[in-house]
Amino acid sequence: MYLNIEEPTExxxxxxxxxxxxxxxxxxxxxxxxxxxxxxxxNMFGWFDWINIVLYIIGxxxxxxxxxxxxxxPIYLQRTWRYQIDQQFVQLKHGKWQVKHTLIPxxxxxxxxxxxxxxxxxxxxxxxxxxxxxxNHVIPGIPSEEAKLLKAQIATYAKIQDSDLVEGETGx
Amino acid sequence: xxxxxxxxxxxxxxxxxxxFVKGILWPFLFLFVxxxxxxAIWVTxxxxxxxxxxxxxxxxxILKWYFYRYEIVGDSIVVHEGVxxxxxxxxxxxxxxxxxxxxxxxxKWFGLTSLTLETGTxxxxxTFHFPVITEVEKERILLHLEQKQDxxxxxxxxxxxxxxxxxxxxxSTKKDLIKASFTSFSFLAIFPILTAMYFNLDDxxxxxxxxxxxxxxxxxxxxxxxxILVIALALSVLIGFIQTSIKYGxxxxxxxxxxxxxxxxxxxxxxxxxxxxxxxxxxxxxTILKRLLGLASIKLISAGGxxxxxxxxxxxxxxxxxxxxxxVLQTILPNYLIEEEMKRFxxxxxxxxxxxxxxxxxxxxxxxxxxxxxxxxxxxIVLGLSAIFRILDYWFTSYIRHGNxxxxxxxxxxxxxFVTHRERIQQITVKHSWLQRKFGVATLKFTNKSKPLHVSExxxxxxxxxxxxxxxxxxxxx
Numbered sequence: 305m306y307l308n309i310e311e312p313t314e315x316x317x318x319x320x321x322x323x324x325x326x327x328x329x330x331x332x333x334x335x336x337x338x339x340x341x342x343x344x345x346x347n348m349f350g351w352f353d354w355i356n357i358v359l360y361i362i363g364x365x366x367x368x369x370x371x372x373x374x375x376x377x378p379i380y381l382q383r384t385w386r387y388q389i390d391q392q393f394v395q396l397k398h399g400k401w402q403v404k405h406t407l408i409p410x411x412x413x414x415x416x417x418x419x420x421x422x423x424x425x426x427x428x429x430x431x432x433x434x435x436x437x438x439x440n441h442v443i444p445g446i447p448s449e450e451a452k453l454l455k456a457q458i459a460t461y462a463k464i465q466d467s468d469l470v471e472g473e474t475g476x
Numbered sequence: 477x478x479x480x481x482x483x484x485x486x487x488x489x490x491x492x493x494x495x496f497v498k499g500i501l502w503p504f505l506f507l508f509v510x511x512x513x514x515x516a517i518w519v520t521x522x523x524x525x526x527x528x529x530x531x532x533x534x535x536x537x538i539l540k541w542y543f544y545r546y547e548i549v550g551d552s553i554v555v556h557e558g559v560x561x562x563x564x565x566x567x568x569x570x571x572x573x574x575x576x577x578x579x580x581x582x583x584k585w586f587g588l589t590s591l592t593l594e595t596g597t598x599x600x601x602x603t604f605h606f607p608v609i610t611e612v613e614k615e616r617i618l619l620h621l622e623q624k625q626d627x628x629x630x631x632x633x634x635x636x637x638x639x640x641x642x643x644x645x646x647x648s649t650k651k652d653l654i655k656a657s658f659t660s661f662s663f664l665a666i667f668p669i670l671t672a673m674y675f676n677l678d679d680x681x682x683x684x685x686x687x688x689x690x691x692x693x694x695x696x697x698x699x700x701x702x703x704i705l706v707i708a709l710a711l712s713v714l715i716g717f718i719q720t721s722i723k724y725g726x727x728x729x730x731x732x733x734x735x736x737x738x739x740x741x742x743x744x745x746x747x748x749x750x751x752x753x754x755x756x757x758x759x760x761x762x763t764i765l766k767r768l769l770g771l772a773s774i775k776l777i778s779a780g781g782x783x784x785x786x787x788x789x790x791x792x793x794x795x796x797x798x799x800x801x802x803x804v805l806q807t808i809l810p811n812y813l814i815e816e817e818m819k820r821f822x823x824x825x826x827x828x829x830x831x832x833x834x835x836x837x838x839x840x841x842x843x844x845x846x847x848x849x850x851x852x853x854x855x856x857i858v859l860g861l862s863a864i865f866r867i868l869d870y871w872f873t874s875y876i877r878h879g880n881x882x883x884x885x886x887x888x889x890x891x892x893x894f895v896t897h898r899e900r901i902q903q904i905t906v907k908h909s910w911l912q913r914k915f916g917v918a919t920l921k922f923t924n925k926s927k928p929l930h931v932s933e934x935x936x937x938x939x940x941x942x943x944x945x946x947x948x949x950x951x952x953x954x
Contacts, residue, residue, distance in 0.1 A: 306913055306918075306939060307906065307908070307918065307939055307943040308939075308940070308943040309906075309947055309950070310947070310950065395950075401909060401910045402907060402908070403907060404906075404907040405907065405946060406903065406904070406905045407905075407906075407946065408903045409903070412902050412903060436903060437902060437925060438902045438903065
C-alpha cells in the first residue's frame, strides 16, 4: 500500500469485466467499420493522399486501443475498483498505474441515481451515480440487489446530513 | 410577515428604454443617417424591421411594468414574471448567499437603484434581479433578508450580539487611485479605443485617405510628431485615470458582525455584500507588477457569484498594499489567517516535473519536420521555455496545512495564494501515477463551491502528507 490511509474495501462485480469487454468491442468495431468505409471511398474516388495516411494512422491507433481496452483494461479496472459508504463519507478508489482516491462527505451529496443499460441488464448489473453540487461520480457494475440497497443507504445518509453550514467555522 | 404583491416603479420603462436605445443606436444610425439616401431593398426592409422591433420593445416594456410583480411571503421571495406565459419563481431567503446593487446614471435621476440576490445554485433560478426599486424598498427587502438569516443563526444555537453600525476598514484615496491606474495599465486603454473608433468610422467614411495625407505631413515635421505624441500620452494617462476612478473610486470596505460590505464607484454606484459565514475561501493574487510595487488583491470566493462583467466586485480593493490588505482581511475574517512563510517542496519534485514528457515541444518538432525543416531550431527555444516555466512553477508552488486550514500557493508570472477551511472543501481526490510512486509523491486535488467551480490541484506532495491530508479530511466532524 502506497498511501498510509484507510482504503475502501467493497469490490464491484466480476461481471463488470464482461460488460466492459462487450461494450468496448462494439464501440471499436463501429469505429473500425467507419474508418474502413472512409478508406474505401477514399480509394474509389481518389481523395488526397494525406487522407489515406491519416486513415491508416487512426486505424492503427484504433486497433491498439482495442487491444488495450478489450483485453487488458477491464480486468485491471475491475480488480482495482473499491468503494465504501458510511454515515459520513463516500470513498472511491480505482486505477492501477494512476491510482485515484476520492472522498466525498455525505453532507455534500445532492442526489443518487441508478442506471442500467441493455448490456448491463444481461448481467443484472447497475451503475450508481452520486451527484454533488460540484460534480458527479459513478460506481460501475454493482449487482442489482446490492445496488438498490446502496442507493437507499446513500439517500438516507445524505438526507440525515442535509443542513446548510451555518455554525460558523472553528477556524485555524 | 406577509405583504401584498408589489409592482416595480414605473421608471423601469425608462431604464429598459435607455438600455434598448444603447443597443439599437448603431443600426439606427447606419440605416437612417449613413444610408439615408439609399433605396436598396435590404435597407428599406431593415428600416421596417427596426421600426417593428422598436414598437414591439416599447410595448413589451410597458406590459412588463404592468404585469411583473414580486412579493415577500414568509421566508421567501416570490417573483411573478411573464406577459402571456406566466411564471412564478420562489426563493427561500436563507438560500441567498450574497447581494449586489447597481445604481446607474439613469437610476440616480429617479433616486432609484437595482438589486440582485444571488443564490448558490446554477441555472435559470440562480439570481433574482430587481431592475428598478426605490432605496426604501431595497432596504425593506434587505431587512427581511437579514432578519431571516439572523433568526436562522439563533436557531443554530449561536448568540450573536447585533451591532448595527458598520466599521469601515478601508477607503481609497487619490494616491491609491493613481497607483491603481498605473498598475492596471489602464492608460494604455486609449489604443483599443482609438482603433475601435478608427475602424468604426472607416466603415462609413473614407478616412484612410485623409489619414494617410495627415501622416505624410506629420512624418515631414519631426517636432510636430513629438508634440502630438506627448499630447496623446498625457491624454491617455488622463483617460486611464478617469476610467480607473469610475471603476475603483470611492472604494469602501466595511463590515459588521454578520456581513462584509463593499461599495464603490463614481457616478455609477455598485455595492456588494456577503455574509461572513458564506465565504468559501480567500485568494491573494499578485501579478509581477503588483509584486514589484508591493500590492496585492484579495478575492473572496463565494458560491453565489455570477459570471457577469462585474467580477471584480467580490474582491477587496485590488490595489491595496499587501500588508494593509492582510490587516483588513485579518479584521474582517479572522479565521482566514494567511501564512507568509511557506516551504517549497523537496528538490526531487523539480526533477520529477522536468522529467515529464514535453508534449508541446514534440508537437512543434513534428510540425516543423513536415512543413519547415530549416526552422527546426525553434523547437530548442520552445523546449527551453517549457523548462523555465516548469522551474518557475516548482519555485513558486508551496503548501501548508495547520488545524482546520489549508493554504496553497501557485505561481510563475502571477502568484496566487488560496486559503480555505476543511468545512468548505466539497470533495478531495488524492492520486498518484507510477512515476510519482517512484519519487514518493502524490497529487492532491480539492474542490470549492464557486462560480465557476474552484478546483485546486497540487502536484508533488510527499506521500506521507498526502496520506495525512486524506485522513484529515476523512475524520468525522461531529
